[in-house]
Amino acid sequence: MGEHPKQSHYPSPQKAQDIVSRTLSIIVDNEPGVLARVIGLFSGRGYNIDSLTVTETEHEKHLSRITVITSGTPAVIKQIKAQLERLVPVHRVRDLTNEGGSIERELALVKVAGKGEKRIEALRLAEIFRAKVVDTSTEHFVFEITGKPSKIETFMQIMGELGLVEVSRTGIAAIGRGSTML
Amino acid sequence: MARTMTGAEIVLTALADQGVEVIFGYPGGAVLPIYDELFQQDKVRHILVRQEGGAVHAAEGYARSTGKVGVVLVTSGPGATNAVTGLTDALMDSIPVVCITGQVPTHLIGNDAFQECDTVGITRPCTKHNYLVKNVNDLARIMHEAFHIARTGRPGPVVVDIPKDIQFATGNYVGPSNIQHKTYRPKLKPEQPAIREAVELIAGAKRPVFYTGGGVINSGPKASQLLRELVRLSGYPITSTLMGLGAYPASDKQWLGMLGMHGTYEANMAMHDCDVMINIGARFDDRITGRLDAFSPNSKKIHVDIDPSSIDKVVQVDLPIIGDCAYVLEDMLRVWKAKSPVLDKAAHKTWWKQIDGWRGRKSLAYKNSKDLIMPQYALQRLYELTKDRDTYISTEVGQHQMWAAQFLNFEEPNRWLTSGGLGTMGYGLPAAIGAQVAHPNALVIDVAGDASILMNIQECSTATQYRLPVKVFILNNEYMGMVRQWQQLLHGNRLSESYTEALPDFVKLADAYGWKGIRCDHPADLDDAIKDMINSPTAVMFDCRVAKLANCFPMIPSGKAHNEMILGEDVTDEEVQNAIGKEGKVLV
Numbered sequence: 001m002g003e004h005p006k007q008s009h010y011p012s013p014q015k016a017q018d019i020v021s022r023t024l025s026i027i028v029d030n031e032p033g034v035l036a037r038v039i040g041l042f043s044g045r046g047y048n049i050d051s052l053t054v055t056e057t058e059h060e061k062h063l064s065r066i067t068v069i070t071s072g073t074p075a076v077i078k079q080i081k082a083q084l085e086r087l088v089p090v091h092r093v094r095d096l097t098n099e100g101g102s103i104e105r106e107l108a109l110v111k112v113a114g115k116g117e118k119r120i121e122a123l124r125l126a127e128i129f130r131a132k133v134v135d136t137s138t139e140h141f142v143f144e145i146t147g148k149p150s151k152i153e154t155f156m157q158i159m160g161e162l163g164l165v166e167v168s169r170t171g172i173a174a175i176g177r178g179s180t181m182l
Numbered sequence: 183m184a185r186t187m188t189g190a191e192i193v194l195t196a197l198a199d200q201g202v203e204v205i206f207g208y209p210g211g212a213v214l215p216i217y218d219e220l221f222q223q224d225k226v227r228h229i230l231v232r233q234e235g236g237a238v239h240a241a242e243g244y245a246r247s248t249g250k251v252g253v254v255l256v257t258s259g260p261g262a263t264n265a266v267t268g269l270t271d272a273l274m275d276s277i278p279v280v281c282i283t284g285q286v287p288t289h290l291i292g293n294d295a296f297q298e299c300d301t302v303g304i305t306r307p308c309t310k311h312n313y314l315v316k317n318v319n320d321l322a323r324i325m326h327e328a329f330h331i332a333r334t335g336r337p338g339p340v341v342v343d344i345p346k347d348i349q350f351a352t353g354n355y356v357g358p359s360n361i362q363h364k365t366y367r368p369k370l371k372p373e374q375p376a377i378r379e380a381v382e383l384i385a386g387a388k389r390p391v392f393y394t395g396g397g398v399i400n401s402g403p404k405a406s407q408l409l410r411e412l413v414r415l416s417g418y419p420i421t422s423t424l425m426g427l428g429a430y431p432a433s434d435k436q437w438l439g440m441l442g443m444h445g446t447y448e449a450n451m452a453m454h455d456c457d458v459m460i461n462i463g464a465r466f467d468d469r470i471t472g473r474l475d476a477f478s479p480n481s482k483k484i485h486v487d488i489d490p491s492s493i494d495k496v497v498q499v500d501l502p503i504i505g506d507c508a509y510v511l512e513d514m515l516r517v518w519k520a521k522s523p524v525l526d527k528a529a530h531k532t533w534w535k536q537i538d539g540w541r542g543r544k545s546l547a548y549k550n551s552k553d554l555i556m557p558q559y560a561l562q563r564l565y566e567l568t569k570d571r572d573t574y575i576s577t578e579v580g581q582h583q584m585w586a587a588q589f590l591n592f593e594e595p596n597r598w599l600t601s602g603g604l605g606t607m608g609y610g611l612p613a614a615i616g617a618q619v620a621h622p623n624a625l626v627i628d629v630a631g632d633a634s635i636l637m638n639i640q641e642c643s644t645a646t647q648y649r650l651p652v653k654v655f656i657l658n659n660e661y662m663g664m665v666r667q668w669q670q671l672l673h674g675n676r677l678s679e680s681y682t683e684a685l686p687d688f689v690k691l692a693d694a695y696g697w698k699g700i701r702c703d704h705p706a707d708l709d710d711a712i713k714d715m716i717n718s719p720t721a722v723m724f725d726c727r728v729a730k731l732a733n734c735f736p737m738i739p740s741g742k743a744h745n746e747m748i749l750g751e752d753v754t755d756e757e758v759q760n761a762i763g764k765e766g767k768v769l770v
Contacts, residue, residue, distance in 0.1 A: 010468055010740075029364060032314065033302060044307050075494060082491035088311040088331060088366050 017073040021050065023096040023104060023174045024081065025182055029089040030056045030064040037087050038066055047072060047080050051106075051149075053171035063091065067174050096176050104174040108152045113140040114163030122162040129155050140165075184354035189318045189344065190215040192355050193282065196325035198225040199358050202253050204244065204619055205229070206237040210257025211297060212284030215349035220255075229619055229648060232640035234261050236612040238268020238339075239638070242277045243616030246599045247574055249402055251333050252616065254281040259297030262343070263304065267606060269339045270308040274603025275425060276400055278337035280328045281309075287347040288316060301343045310338030311366075315345065318353030326358045327366075335368025336489040337400055368488065372505030377513045380460075380484050380501055384514075385523035387458035389533045390418045393441065393470075396425030396602070397463020397488060399595045401507035405429070406595045408511035409462065415518060417530060419537055421449035423464045424587055425602045432591035438537070439546075442470040443738050444584040447545035447747055448537055453478050454744035455536070462486045463507045466496040467603070476743030486510045545736040545749050546588050555705050557582065557657045557728040561589040561629070564655060567712050572624045574617045576600065578610040578634030581663035581734045586629040608637025611654060615641055618650040625653070625716060632658040632685055642695035645721045653715050653722045656688060659730045667733045672740065692723035703727035 028034045035054055042049050051069040056062070070080060077095070084093045096102035110131070112122045119141075126133065126143050129151065135142035145155055149172055156167060176182060187195065193216050197205065204227045209217045220228055231237040234256040241252025252272075256265050262283040272279045286295040302314045311331050313324045321344070328340040384390060392413055398405045406429040413420050413436055420430050421441040430437055439446035441453055450472075453459065459481045464470070466485075471477045477497060485492070485499040486507060493502040503510055548558045575590055576599040577583040583600060592598050599617060601609035610628040618626040628635075635656055645652050657663075665680040692699030698718050702711040702725070715722045735750020 032316075033306065036303070037306060040306055075498075079491065079495055082493070082495075086489065086491050088363075091365050 017075070019071050020074060020077065021069060021071045022077050022098065023102055023172070024068045024070060024084070025094045025096055025174060025176075026066040026068065026084055027091040027093075027182065028064050028066060028087075029091070030062045031089055034064065034089045035066070037089065038068075038084065041083055041087065042068075042070070042080075045079075045083060047076065051171045053173050067172055069172055092182070094176065094182050096174050099176065101177050102174045103177060104148060104172050105146055106149050106152055106170055106172045107144065107146045108156070108167055108169045109134070110143045110145060110156060110159055110164065111140060111166040112143065112159050112163045113165045115139060118162045122159060125158055125162070131155065184356055186352055187355050188215070188219075189315075189321050189349040189351050189353065190219040192318070192321045192353065193325065193344070193349070194219045194223055194226060195355055196322055196358070197253065198223075200251070200326070200329045202226055202251070205253040205255050206231055206240040206244070206616065207255030208232075208234050208237060208257065208261060210261050210284060212258035212286060212346050213255060213261075213282075213349070215346065216255065216282070216284070216344075228255070229615070229644065231612065231644050233638070234264035235267050235608070236615075236638050236641040236644065238265050238272065238279065238281065239606070239609050239612035240616035240619070240641075240644075241279050241281075242268065242272050242275075242609075243576055243599050243613030244620045245277050245279060245616075246613070247596050247617040248620045249596060251278040251280055251329055254279060256281065257284045257297065258286055258301065259299045261297075262301040263299055266304060266308055267604075269305055269341065271601055271604040271606045271609065272339040273308055273310065275601065276337045276396060277339070278332040279339040280332050281339060281341045283341060283343045284349070285314070285343045285345040288345045289347070291345065301341065305341045308339070309341050310336075312341035312343065314343045315348050318348050318351040321348065321353060322356045323361060326356075326361045327363055329358075330361065330363065331366060335366075335370075369490075369504050370488070370506040370509055372486075372503045372510045372513060374513065376501060376503045377510070378517055380503060381514055381517045381521065381523070383458055383482055383484060383501060384416065384418075384460055385518070385521070385525060387418070387456075388526050388529035389455060389457040390416070390460065391438075391452045391456040391458075392418055392420035392460045392462065393422070393453060393464055394420065394426045394429055394462045395423040395464025397486070398426055398429040398507045399463075401463065403595055405463075405506075405508035405511060408508060408515060412511055412515050412518065415515070416525070418460075419452055419534070421445065421452065423467065423470055423602070424600060426464060427587060427598045428592035428595040431593040433593060440587050442467075443472070444588065444734055444736065446588075447543050447736055447749060448540035450738065450744040450747055451540045452537055456481045459483045461499070462511070463488075465492045468496070471496065472738045472746075473741055473743045478744070543749060545747070548732075548735070548750060550705075551729065552705065554729045555703065555708060555726060557585050557659070557732050558589055559705060560655075560657060560708060560726050560728055561585050563708050564627070564629070564712055565590045567709065567716060568625060568627065571716070572621070573597065574599065574614070574621060574624055574626045576610040576613040576617060576626070576628045578628070578630045578637075579605045579607045580631045580634055580665075581667065581732075582629055582631040582634075582657040584664075584734045585657070590629070607634040611635060611638050611652070612641045612644075614652045614654070615645055615650055618645070618652050619648070622650075626651075627653045627655055630654050630656045631663060632656055632660060632688075633662045633682055636686075639691070642692075642697060642721070642723070646696040649720075651719060651721050653718075653724065655715070655724045656726060657728050658685070658688070658725050659728050659732070660685060661730060663732075664734065666731075670733070688723050688725035695721075697721040697723050699723050699725065701725040701727065
């Protein structure tokens, strides 16, 4: 006791544990404010969001599917799931990474500007990546590319040398493998 | 059979159908249609507070002392923002509250209209759930859902934000039956294999301890009865968190007193050394656990909680049981009685002997004084003079709160109203008002500090208006005592801003509010003064001038474990001051 100005009346942080990445699928009622509830929970409790996609997937039932890629210690991941399930408009939460694995895909629109050799090289490489040209002029291409996030990362890296000026990514959509539904 | 009525009528009809007898509120522009409806009916009584924050705490006091949902009605903008502290308080302590807020008309939302604020945005993280009503035909369903969500599962506050045009609009009313929520299904009944495993673990324990919390209180009086039965059947020691006091009678020989930062030595040592910990309705709060890596290192831990997110949030447990405490205890008792397990009596005898040794340290001992009122002594006398009455105690937050938890013994649940999780100074007076409204003939005492009481002092006027004879027992040491204690222990006794140089004259203040004021500054006069307070038919403000620099012991210092408590026996003001800078006091 005595002179220890750094002491406080809160416990010290826990020792570091391994960080893991998880893909969570959250089925929610598509009602006003539901996305704010979910992302507010992440920010309010200090959890990470590495990617987020959301849209209504079952119109007649007004159900939306939120896909969140998050990272944290296994204990934190467990807490995130429990906290999400506590939200009133949440129907169910599935950890796709942990439950049989998942297919994860993302779409990106990639704008590459330039002339001459680089432009031709960009088009050639885009074909290898099966990226589609969706807009063009004599000075630019907009490519549409879908795939695993790692494929998009690689594509962007390569295009970085060939005049990449802008990227828009959708974030990751994920679905569990196999015939069972979420 | 849908009936057609205005939104404001729907609100009042829904309240009446939910069995609401009293609401706490404050009118304003955006709730005038509801207030107009309130005026024209006589099923729901309205208590006019002096600030909206007081309304929520009063509703909490009402809820905590009755087990019913507390209801609040406030206006938009500042009405709603003033309610935020109370809502957060109710969320942290799992108190069922429904708070109806007015909102600017729908077409003005988002326009920065007069007294507009984003109520659902602001209250989203501090409520269990909230609603903005955009269609009058949804209003009745939302009202009933709000009550259902507030009172079931882990209870909590729910906000219903109603724009003024919706209050005027005409729509269909539906009653509370046949309302089925799409997603909200709290799990109340536990898994039976877990119950059997728990009973086996409990029965086989050599050094067991029950650690119970507010969940037992929230579950209702039956849970407390079942808890008592199980604890007595087992013969095991029991301790409780601040929020759980009263679930088990403090006069019982198996009771170890409260645990945690200012809990008893025997309770904390039993937690540290136990081999089986039976947590029923508590959440391993940081005031309880102390240093986490040294928290009860050698025990198997059973955790009963209605909220799955409480499991493994702070402490990894061996056997989680999700369910309502009453259901869980009922099932445990049934299995226990069916098995009638053979207990290790010899081991339990040794365990109790060790506990009695810890008890022998008399961790709540303090040095009394002939000339000064020691705060602990004041509360001991308050307890002795009130224990045979129908008493409810609320508190503010700080040293007085911890002393009250240590020295006022609770025999029954719902008698102890305190702000545990959020630690809200200013909670006690409005909470006492809420409890007194619910129990008009009971003795309701707010044990207060001189700093805390000023945070919601305006509510004295509410008590006067409704002739509520609440008693405010101020342990007046002129300091923010707990802040000063921490500054003394951790910040070189540099008492930065923790002394209140200009306190009001509390006796004159009482007089100004139409209360009776009593001042006492000598231990010899204390009993008579307390009796005078108790016997007064009106509200009383009791200015109890206590020793200024007393510290609240025992205490688990920061970053320490349960077995490293500081005991405060024989520590005087001077000795405490002289101890500054020395390495520890009586570190055990």
